[in-house]
Amino acid sequence: MADRVxxxxxxxxxxxxxxxxxxxxxxxxxxxxxxLIGPNGSGKTTMINCISxxxxxxxxxxxxxxxxxxxxxxxxxxxxxxxxxxxxxxxxKSMTVLENLCIPLEFAxxxxxxxxxxxxxxxxxxxxxxxxxxxHENSGSLTQVDMxxxxxxxxxxxxxxxLVSDEAMAGLSSSEVDEILEILxxxxxxxxxxxxxxxxxxxxxxxxxxxxxxxxxxxxxxGSPDEVMHNPEVERAYLGE
Amino acid sequence: xxxxxxxxxxxxxxxxxxxFTKLADNEFYFFTTYVVLQGLIMAVAWNILxxxxxxxxxxxAGFFAVGVYTTVALNKAFxxxxxxxxxxxxxxxxxLGLAAGYLTLRLxxxxxxxxxxxxxxxxxxxxxxxxxxxxxxxxxxxxxxxxFIFDNYIELLFMLMLVLAVAATAISRYLSSSRxxxxxxxxxxxxxxxxxxxxxxxxxKLISTTAMGALMGIAGAPFPFxxxxxxxVSAFALVIAVNAIxxxxxxxxxxWYGPVIGALLLGAIQETATVTISSELNLLIVGVMLVLFxxxxxxxxxxxxxxxxxxxxxxxx
Amino acid sequence: MITLExxxxxxxxxxxxxxxxxxxxxxxxxxFGQLDIVNIAHPTFVILGSFVAYILNQNFxxxxxxxxxxxxxxxxxxGTTLYRVYYVSFERTGQESLSGLAFFFGLMFIIEVVLILTxxxxxxxxxxxxxxxxxxxxxxxxxxxxxxxAIAATIMTGAVVLYMTKTFMGKAIMAVSQDRLALQLxxxxxxxxxxxxxxxxIATASLAGxxxxxIQPVEPSVGRxxxxxIFAIVVLGGMGSISGTFVAAILIGVVESFIATFYxxxxxxxxxxxxxxxxxxxxxxxxxxRA
Numbered sequence: 001m002a003d004r005v006x007x008x009x010x011x012x013x014x015x016x017x018x019x020x021x022x023x024x025x026x027x028x029x030x031x032x033x034x035x036l037i038g039p040n041g042s043g044k045t046t047m048i049n050c051i052s053x054x055x056x057x058x059x060x061x062x063x064x065x066x067x068x069x070x071x072x073x074x075x076x077x078x079x080x081x082x083x084x085x086x087x088x089x090x091x092x093k094s095m096t097v098l099e100n101l102c103i104p105l106e107f108a109x110x111x112x113x114x115x116x117x118x119x120x121x122x123x124x125x126x127x128x129x130x131x132x133x134x135x136h137e138n139s140g141s142l143t144q145v146d147m148x149x150x151x152x153x154x155x156x157x158x159x160x161x162x163l164v165s166d167e168a169m170a171g172l173s174s175s176e177v178d179e180i181l182e183i184l185x186x187x188x189x190x191x192x193x194x195x196x197x198x199x200x201x202x203x204x205x206x207x208x209x210x211x212x213x214x215x216x217x218x219x220x221x222x223g224s225p226d227e228v229m230h231n232p233e234v235e236r237a238y239l240g241e
Numbered sequence: 242x243x244x245x246x247x248x249x250x251x252x253x254x255x256x257x258x259x260x261f262t263k264l265a266d267n268e269f270y271f272f273t274t275y276v277v278l279q280g281l282i283m284a285v286a287w288n289i290l291x292x293x294x295x296x297x298x299x300x301x302a303g304f305f306a307v308g309v310y311t312t313v314a315l316n317k318a319f320x321x322x323x324x325x326x327x328x329x330x331x332x333x334x335x336x337l338g339l340a341a342g343y344l345t346l347r348l349x350x351x352x353x354x355x356x357x358x359x360x361x362x363x364x365x366x367x368x369x370x371x372x373x374x375x376x377x378x379x380x381x382x383x384x385x386x387x388x389f390i391f392d393n394y395i396e397l398l399f400m401l402m403l404v405l406a407v408a409a410t411a412i413s414r415y416l417s418s419s420r421x422x423x424x425x426x427x428x429x430x431x432x433x434x435x436x437x438x439x440x441x442x443x444x445x446k447l448i449s450t451t452a453m454g455a456l457m458g459i460a461g462a463p464f465p466f467x468x469x470x471x472x473x474v475s476a477f478a479l480v481i482a483v484n485a486i487x488x489x490x491x492x493x494x495x496x497w498y499g500p501v502i503g504a505l506l507l508g509a510i511q512e513t514a515t516v517t518i519s520s521e522l523n524l525l526i527v528g529v530m531l532v533l534f535x536x537x538x539x540x541x542x543x544x545x546x547x548x549x550x551x552x553x554x555x556x557x558x
Numbered sequence: 559m560i561t562l563e564x565x566x567x568x569x570x571x572x573x574x575x576x577x578x579x580x581x582x583x584x585x586x587x588x589x590f591g592q593l594d595i596v597n598i599a600h601p602t603f604v605i606l607g608s609f610v611a612y613i614l615n616q617n618f619x620x621x622x623x624x625x626x627x628x629x630x631x632x633x634x635x636x637g638t639t640l641y642r643v644y645y646v647s648f649e650r651t652g653q654e655s656l657s658g659l660a661f662f663f664g665l666m667f668i669i670e671v672v673l674i675l676t677x678x679x680x681x682x683x684x685x686x687x688x689x690x691x692x693x694x695x696x697x698x699x700x701x702x703x704x705x706x707x708a709i710a711a712t713i714m715t716g717a718v719v720l721y722m723t724k725t726f727m728g729k730a731i732m733a734v735s736q737d738r739l740a741l742q743l744x745x746x747x748x749x750x751x752x753x754x755x756x757x758x759x760i761a762t763a764s765l766a767g768x769x770x771x772x773i774q775p776v777e778p779s780v781g782r783x784x785x786x787x788i789f790a791i792v793v794l795g796g797m798g799s800i801s802g803t804f805v806a807a808i809l810i811g812v813v814e815s816f817i818a819t820f821y822x823x824x825x826x827x828x829x830x831x832x833x834x835x836x837x838x839x840x841x842x843x844x845x846x847x848r849a
């Protein structure tokens with residue numbers, strides 16, 4: 001249990017009368033790579049919003065490194081080491097790429113990081129993911145794939161122990177998908193546990209050690225990629241009855 | 242030695258201002274500069290929320306007027322000295338700003354802007370019906386007797402406004418160049434992303450709205466003694482709200498000195514136009530300049546200069 | 559003493575007032591509700607309509623309602639031109655929300671000051687045979703200066719509802735901000751749709767302005783009082799639902815009429831803003847809006 005990073009118990013979230021998440025359990029160990037999949041509207045994004053603190057769940061608890069964080073706001077969770085990237089990139093448009101990375105370094109990672117030489121630390125992070133040549137470009141005018149890279153670099157700058165990556169590869173070409181996967185692997189090698197939400201099956205299968213499947217707000221499968229793919233319930237959810 | 246340059250200028254400005262009160266003997270100059278400095282404080286205050294944080298306040302005149310009427314009411318009820326009135330106006334308007342800050346939890350963007358406008362008009366209706374401070378008819382306010390080390394009261398008010406303007410600018414400069422300023426910029430660009438990157442968005446927004454409210458209230462507090470007759474029409478004047486937006490927009494909203502440039506420029510133009518042409522026409526100038534800058538130069542004068550420098554640099558290099 | 563007579567008269571006065579408010583709010587309901595364009599200057603265009611009616615009525619004795627209708631095409635052109643400027647300056651560059659808002663704020667200020675420079679700050683009014691006469695039904699008093707605007711406003715609202723639901727362009731306007739996909743399937747160009755919609759919105763201000771100056775004397779800054787009121791109506795009405803806007807307008811009219819009757823008219827202006835603030839704070843999607 002000491003290596004348990006995230007423990008989600010009986011998580012329920014309703015929007016009005018609609019039950020988006022129905023008593024879902026989820027756990028993640030240190031440095032684990034988890035794929036979270038499911039059809040559209042199955043509750044994946046709601047799930048990560050509840051984990052990162054963008055939404056508060058109605059019932060159940062979220063524990064991070066053994067501490068109950070259910071009622072903590074998102075910025076406090078970020079300080080503790082939960083970082084996320086957004087499906088639709090949300091760069092700080094008035095800033096350069098480098099300045100974008102300074103924000104999490106100055107806020108989320110403030111308690112854990114060296115307070116001096118913030119921009120040098122930001123540069124190091126860009127170098128580890130081979131993105132340094134874009135450092136001084138305006139973040140608002142990046143290409144799609146570079147925008148995704150910035151999302152991940154910025155999440156990395158928060159010095160997280162858990163990264164939640166929300167469809168970082170949607171709409172990218174297959175070589176671009178490989179580039180993003182490469183970054184996610186580098187991250188993981190540094191000891192970061194990753195929850196990856198993805199529609200691109202090839203990427204999920206290659207990357208994940210374990211896969212959780214959501215359907216209509218319920219968890220219907222949890223196991224190794226092989227097990228999950230041969231689970232009849234998963235087939236039914238994806239192919240219809 | 243970068244910090245010293247700013248504080249050195251502050252010292253020079255304050256000494257020059259004091260010397261001005263001893264050298265100039267035409268009261269007209271003090272009336273004119275008072276109005277410009279009042280506009281400067283309002284513009285700097287507006288920009289803390291509007292420029293740094295990205296929340297547009299259309300109700301600046303409301304904050305200003307609450308400062309004005311705090312003075313009117315407390316002066317009438319207890320006859321308090323000016324520094325206490327300033328403090329009271331700052332505290333009350335700061336609290337009003339704090340409330341506006343909590344409003345941002347529910348209202349983003351356009352809705353927040355409309356709510357501020359609505360708040361100002363509700364406040365105006367309340368003052369219109371508040372008999373103690375004169376209601377819609379207005380009230381006369383007597384200038385206090387003593388004028389400290391100055392020859393007359395207008396010189397004192399001018400010097401007070403100069404000190405307040407410098408203080409407001411210093412606060413705005415501190416906010417923009419500190420960690421708080423970076424957090425505010427992140428909120429302005431994307432509030433959800435900022436929160437997820439560890440920026441305590443609510444706390445920073447509350448700091449921003451409270452500072453804005455307090456500064457606007459303080460800008461309004463000496464106003465009754467300046468005009469000696471206050472009514473809701475003058476305290477809630479639309480031109481106050483428009484100037485508070487137009488000055489930063491024209492100067493440039495992204496940096497602390499943008500609203501200062503805008504306020505000095507627009508203030509000087511307005512005061513000249515009022516004297517030489519008519520006061521209505523100077524309102525038209527503000528409106529036209531605001532619209533022209535928003536459509537053609539959204540980054541203001543500061544942005545124009547930066548673009549020019551960049552172009553020059555590119556040509557040379 | 560609240561008598562039944564006073565009470566019912568307040569209701570009827572409120573219904574007529576609300577009917578007129580619908581005419582003013584209609585344009586904003588289209589721009590703000592459908593196009594996501596925060597035309598804070600809309601009431602100022604209404605005042606512009608009032609002054610057009612004033613000039614032609616005073617010089618040629620033409621009926622103000624007729625003037626309002628005849629000038630709709632001119633206002634339509636103002637609206638479409640305005641959209642071109644707005645599109646090029648803000649929408650195309652993604653600056654629309656806050657810069658666009660400040661743009662309309664400045665525009666409002668310019669129109670108001672130009673009107674003040676031209677006409678001064680005196681109250682202006684129009685003449686028509688029916689103004690000053692009152693229709694009595696039992697103990698109910700219905701002044702024609704209220705009744706005529708209420709009826710004209712209801713007809714205009716009805717016409718706009720018909721246009722929006724029955725014509726191709728109307729349906730495209732209703733889809734333009736909520737349902738991009740439907741718009742694509744319809745094969746409509748969103749820029750053209752928005753241009754026409756803003757044209758229609760400003761055109762309604764022509765008649766609304768003429769109706770305003772029938773109800774009360776007008777001076778250039780009267781428009782500001784309507785900002786809170788009509789935003790309250792549009793937000794309360796559920797953002798862009800035209801029938802919702804109409805119901806909300808009636809509601810605000812009745813509440814204001816009650817406040818004016820029982821507490822005094824100087825409090826009435828706060829009603830709209832107060833309701834707006836409450837609505838925004840409690841239920842931003844309006845009482846008739848989707849959850």
